[in-house]
Amino acid sequence: MTTLTAEVVKPPEPTAPPAPRRRRRFNGRWVLPTWLALVILWLVAPIIVMAVYGFNDGNGKVVSTTWQGFTFKWYTNIFAYSDLTDALVNSITIALITTAIATVLGTLMGVALGRWRFRGAGSVNLLLFANIAAPEVVLGAALLSMFLTLGVPRGYLTIILAHVMFSVAFVVVTVRARMAGLDPALEEASRDLGAGAITTFFKVTLPVIKSGVFAGALLAFAMSIDDYIITSFNNGSTQTFPLWVWGARNRLAGSVPPQVNVMGTLIFVVGVLLAITGAISNRRKAA
Amino acid sequence: MRWRAFKARLAPYYLVLPGWLWLVIFFVVPLLFMLSVSTMTGNILDGFKQTWHLSTYVDAWNSYHTQIIRSLIYGLIATAVCLIIAYPIAYWIAFRGGRHKQVYLFLLLLPFFVSFVIRTQSWEFMLDDHGMVVGLLRTFGLVGSNFHILQTPVAVIGGLIYNFMPFTVLPIYVALERVDPALLEASSDLYANKASAFLRVIFPLSIPGVFAAVLLTFVPVASDYVNAQILGGGTNTTMVGTIIESQYLTNLDYPTAASLSFILMAVLLIGIFLYARLLGTEDAMEMAGA
Numbered sequence: 001m002t003t004l005t006a007e008v009v010k011p012p013e014p015t016a017p018p019a020p021r022r023r024r025r026f027n028g029r030w031v032l033p034t035w036l037a038l039v040i041l042w043l044v045a046p047i048i049v050m051a052v053y054g055f056n057d058g059n060g061k062v063v064s065t066t067w068q069g070f071t072f073k074w075y076t077n078i079f080a081y082s083d084l085t086d087a088l089v090n091s092i093t094i095a096l097i098t099t100a101i102a103t104v105l106g107t108l109m110g111v112a113l114g115r116w117r118f119r120g121a122g123s124v125n126l127l128l129f130a131n132i133a134a135p136e137v138v139l140g141a142a143l144l145s146m147f148l149t150l151g152v153p154r155g156y157l158t159i160i161l162a163h164v165m166f167s168v169a170f171v172v173v174t175v176r177a178r179m180a181g182l183d184p185a186l187e188e189a190s191r192d193l194g195a196g197a198i199t200t201f202f203k204v205t206l207p208v209i210k211s212g213v214f215a216g217a218l219l220a221f222a223m224s225i226d227d228y229i230i231t232s233f234n235n236g237s238t239q240t241f242p243l244w245v246w247g248a249r250n251r252l253a254g255s256v257p258p259q260v261n262v263m264g265t266l267i268f269v270v271g272v273l274l275a276i277t278g279a280i281s282n283r284r285k286a287a
Numbered sequence: 288m289r290w291r292a293f294k295a296r297l298a299p300y301y302l303v304l305p306g307w308l309w310l311v312i313f314f315v316v317p318l319l320f321m322l323s324v325s326t327m328t329g330n331i332l333d334g335f336k337q338t339w340h341l342s343t344y345v346d347a348w349n350s351y352h353t354q355i356i357r358s359l360i361y362g363l364i365a366t367a368v369c370l371i372i373a374y375p376i377a378y379w380i381a382f383r384g385g386r387h388k389q390v391y392l393f394l395l396l397l398p399f400f401v402s403f404v405i406r407t408q409s410w411e412f413m414l415d416d417h418g419m420v421v422g423l424l425r426t427f428g429l430v431g432s433n434f435h436i437l438q439t440p441v442a443v444i445g446g447l448i449y450n451f452m453p454f455t456v457l458p459i460y461v462a463l464e465r466v467d468p469a470l471l472e473a474s475s476d477l478y479a480n481k482a483s484a485f486l487r488v489i490f491p492l493s494i495p496g497v498f499a500a501v502l503l504t505f506v507p508v509a510s511d512y513v514n515a516q517i518l519g520g521g522t523n524t525t526m527v528g529t530i531i532e533s534q535y536l537t538n539l540d541y542p543t544a545a546s547l548s549f550i551l552m553a554v555l556l557i558g559i560f561l562y563a564r565l566l567g568t569e570d571a572m573e574m575a576g577a
Contacts, residue, residue: 032379046409105306112302135510137528141548142317145324165313242404264405271400
């Protein structure tokens with residue numbers, strides 16, 4: 001057996017004499033693009049695996065590690081686990097509410113910090129920096145300490161409180177960066193022409209910083225729907241999608257039902273499409 | 288008129304106030320509560336009493352310094368590898384990305400459209416003993432049948448690198464993007480070759496970005512426990528985050544968990560300060576987003 005394979009594998013003798021090789025200089029231009037391509041491949045590999053195994057046939061309790069055949073079963077049975085569906089719905093509604101609150105609060109802060117130099121701005125920036133730099137497990141544990149000490153019941157509401165807390169600073173940062181590209185003269189001109197502060201904000205400031213606000217909102221949504229660590233400290237008995245997956249892993253010895261792959265794939269596709277349409281419409285408006 | 292000027296000067300405060308209050312109430316005040324909890328004594332059945340004992344900190348360090356040190360080592364290794372992966376990419380996109388810079392950045396951020404837990408779960412699936420990676424290696428006879436990746440530090444650190452590498456790319460990219468290409472021309476006009484132009488012009492200008500990248504990578508990596516839980520196994524890959532989580536949510540030993548959180552934060556803060564002093568960068572914090 002081994003000898004046979006060895007013979008087959010043996011490369012055929014080259015018949016033609018080797019072509020005269022020009023001394024080619026090693027072309028370094030392709031090193032970095034190749035590296036980038038490999039890294040992107042590595043980054044998307046688990047996503048592809050997740051998506052592909054969402055089409056893998058099997059008994060449906062857990063995703064089979066071996067390929068059992070192609071099926072749409074899990075897509076048509078996507079809501080087979082009602083508690084998984086509830087968790088997904090919770091994740092989506094929590095993310096939407098979080099995005100709304102964090103985007104409003106963060107945009108206001110970002111506009112103020114990008115527009116004016118005022119006493120205390122430094123300490124506000126430090127607060128934002130500390131919030132971004134603090135480890136998630138510490139943020140989650142600290143909130144839980146407060147809720148435990150004050151006897152606040154944990155659940156849907158506390159998850160939203162926590163999610164706004166960890167995402168608002170990211171909205172501020174993106175909006176503030178965008179404010180740097182806003183010419184203050186535009187706002188002054190608007191005020192000189194008799195527009196009020198609120199009219200000026202909606203007619204002049206917001207259109208200019210809109211792409212920053214959009215990026216911040218997308219970031220807040222992604223962080224909220226994705227979060228496991230901070231949520232796990234403050235969820236009480238409310239389940240979100242990542243928490244349900246974690247629980248399923250613990251029940252099923254490290255595996256998950258195929259519906260998880262399906263939902264993960266759909267979230268991925270919707271998220272990517274949203275981001276692309278947003279980016280394109282921003283670019284078009286800017287042009 | 289003066290009243291209007293006064294009102295105008297208050298405007299930034301009105302705008303900042305709601306978000307600031309949210310952060311103070313749900314970020315700063317909770318830290319104070321946790322500080323208070325960390326000095327309590329008692330147990331969950333009899334209740335915890337505020338005794339201002341600091342002994343919990345000593346006990347927590349004595350019991351769990353292995354996991355704390357392990358977390359720091361994993362953090363250092365993962366951050367170093369992330370830098371090695373990310374810097375060339377950020378460099379190429381910033382200087383050679385052309386019109387498609389945004390597209391490349393978007394591709395690097397694709398993993399963020401899949402939940403963190405599921406991404407890591409997918410790696411477990413791939414690295415499983417019967418999964419595609421180990422299976423493939425075994426089919427080609429590259430490894431023996433007793434070869435595992437899962438439940439080893441390699442799997443945990445690999446997962447950490449995978450999950451946090453995009454955080455390394457972005458700040459370095461932002462710093463490099465700000466470098467004026469005219470500086471490169473100037474350095475080549477002054478007869479610098481490519482290597483010395485990089486080492487003496489570009490790299491120094493990117494240090495604030497590298498600082499921010501290290502911060503944004505090292506802190507979440509060192510305090511993560513999702514990767515250690517899913518890809519690691521047993522007690523030889525446990526990180527400090529796992530201990531904090533289980534003390535809080537399973538063992539209900541709140542003072543120990545709170546002390547560990549502060550020890551973790553103190554260690555990270557000291558590390559950050561030493562590191563900032565070492566690099567001596569003023570605008571590093573700005574690059575990190577503040």
